[in-house]
Amino acid sequence: MGHAHFAFNTLGASFFFVGIAVSDLPPLTIVTLRVGIAAITLWVIALTLGLRLPTSLKIWGAFLSMGLLNNAIPFVLIVWGQTQIASGLASILNAATPIFTVVVAGLLLPDERPTALKLIGVTVGFFGGVIMIGVPAFSGSSALLAQLAVVGATLSYAFAGVYGRRFKTLGISPVVTAAGQVTASTFVLLPITLIVDGAMNVSDISTSSWLAVLSLAIFSTAFAYILYFKILEVAGATNVLLVTLLVPVSAILLGTLFLGESLALIHFLGMMLIALGLSAIDGRLWHWMKTKMVKQRS
Secondary structure (H helix, E strand, O other): OHHHHHHHHHHHHHHHHHHHHOOOOOHHHHHHHHHHHHHHHHHHHHHHOOOOOOOOHHHHHHHHHHHHHHHHHHHHHHHHHOOOOOHHHHHHHHOOHHHHHHHHHHHHOHHHOOOHHHHHHHHHHHHHHHHHHHHHHHOOOOOHHHHHHHHHHHHHHHHHHHHOOHHHHHOOOHHHHHHHHHHHHHHHHHHHHHHHOOOOOHHHOOHHHHHHHHHHHHHHHHHHHHHHHHHHHHHOHHHHHHHHHHHHHHHHHHHHHHOOOOOOHHHHHHHHHHHHHHHHHHOHHHHHHHHHHHHHHO
């Protein structure tokens, strides 16, 4: 799980980088720069390793579908959401991704049918999300649509995790898969961004925003997705996304220290319930406790 820890701690920093970039750039522009720069980075790596560009329309169709589910849709929803909510809160909501993945994978993948413990985890985690979003919404103190946008992104990630399993059977390198999906995303997003946001004025963008976008593209996208597809290939859709539990830790810490963000008690309560649900979905801690109790009784 070492590679997974690196990948998702990097993704945790992505919420911090977005929190910086949204002060100067509109959401679509941030996302397009993110996938575009990541695509260049990944193809440079692929060519350096001697990997060839796929020519099959079937493979590029798969890249396009994966790019929409894993990049274009969730990135836009998260970045737009972060124009109204703190990076830490966005990361907590994003941590619910495996909860949706258990449901989607259970319905679509024969080898990832949910166990009773996983279903309990889904229920507890879902309840945590409802509390975190619903309580502030009823009091009129939350950006409800922004939070629902991030939840929508987690659902898209869940479908991407399930869809991405097919790349193992296609025999494509994780580097090429990562490069293909962000390239397809770039071609989809670029014309839309130019129409909606227009051409950006480079002189209006601060150095800190440029550094944030570059870090977002290279570390939180290019390198993270190489590891993502490698882990997905060997660990399955649910397991690869379980490590999103690590994301809020780094995101909240960075947001608090550098962006002056703060979260309410209800958000931490929701995060605890989501963490409890994810631990049940993972199962190892629960099985260890059960084994230890059995040994003590005997």
